[in-house]
Amino acid sequence: MNGKRSLLHDFTKGFIEENATFRMVIGMCPTLAVTTSIVNGFWMGVAVIFVLTFSNVLVSALRKVTPDQIRIPIFVILIATPVVIVELMMKAFLPDMYRILGVFVPLIVVNCIIIARSEAFAYRNPVLNSLLDGLGIGMGYTINLMVIGGIREFLGTGKIVLFSLGSFPAKPLFDPMAVMLSSPGGFITLGLLMAVLNILIKRSEARKSAGQQVCHD
């Protein structure tokens, strides 16, 4: 890492460059398990944003007093705090959603994204950078979950339910494909989206390097 990182970059890198699902391929359990609709993806993402930002700030604030040898257990304890907060809040205010997300909410405590960001970023960076990193990565992850959830929901049920706004269209447009709501549908959607994103990134990189170098080929 050269020089001082810009705060803006710490925030924006979570969307494409270090996209948790499609670039780093971490946090895959909830990605495949709960993305059967946009709404599920959204609330799972919100839970992760909260936990990730909270734990990043805690880990970063305590990084100078955390002994290196036992840092992972300390991370887990620090992460467990916001996870319990999220779990109790969801149980209290969104009981239906908690029933759907089920075990994947408490399991955020061992979600790869959280531990990876603690280890790779928050443990080595100041509090403000870690806060922005948590927000950025978390929001990127939420968008991923919502896109996957939206595709699976549309193909699997023939319509999309947008919170309390109701479903669009009101009746399924076609005979829904049951497979998209089960795990094979999750894997197919994830793989295809990853392929599309890789193509787009490769193209934009090729364009960038073509602009810099005259003869690259």
Next chain:
Amino acid sequence: MGEKLLVTSSPHLKGPRTVRGIMLDVILALVPASIASVVLFGVRALVVIAASVISAVASEAIYEKAVKREVTVSDLSAVVTGLLLALTLPPGVRLYVPIVGSAFAIVIAKQIFGGLGTNFVNPALAARAFLMAAWPLQVSSKWIAPLAYDSVSGPTPLAALKSGRGVVPGIWDLLVGTRLGSLGETCIIALLLGAAYLIARDVIDWRLPAGFVGTVFLGAWIFGKSGAYFKGDGLTAVLTGGVILGAFFMATDYVTSPVTPKGRLYMGIGCGIITIIIRYWGIYPEGVTYAILFMNLVTPLIDRFVVPKYYGYAHDAAARRAKIGGR
């Protein structure tokens, strides 16, 4: 770039056989079964076949155009995929099923993995498995009564065998195809006619279907009757479901079956064992699709372990050492 210097690996001698020629042979071999399906189930069968084939060819052309690859529609492999998929579907199926299925077969199962020659599973069967998971009702209940051209909701012979309810047709009905079932799997005589043509033209290796059908026969004979071993009806087990269609036309796909004769025999036996396991201990009445798909995945492993003996070499390290030591 390709015009500068052409460096290729062996073989440098090329036979007269082309992909197009082989695919043409397979299509010819499937003609009797296709005609039989039209005779048995009416024009509806022809519509399903046409929808499937047109969708497969169109998907191949559109995808290859879109990613700027050479359009390989003329090698006829897409036609074979579409035709095979149609033959595994019930005749009364809604038309979007073969259309989406063929598109899935070509784009997801074949082209994304690099096109013909680099697909790791049989595209038609991958699509069938996808359709079974996507629209289970369409793929497992839209039967049409043979020669009556009327949709019915009775059990297929295999479902009848499995549940013990309904009538299992006699051997003659099974051979001619006058029973409920998918388009191309019912008329065994037509299938065997095509298979004989393929074997005579040396397009497929007899070992793979022999291992497959033989294992299903033996397995059904041993385990077919609950409560008693060696009392099952092996012949009925072979003639029902998709065993003949799968063994001769799908498992023998060059890309996804082993290259050595011995390996092909092993693949056939493996397919047979999995089919028997799914039929007698699984929840589905038929297991040919999943059996072949599974053995497709194991094919690289078979190829790795079944290595032909090199001419002029001792066949194992110990013998070779003994030979060298003896000198």
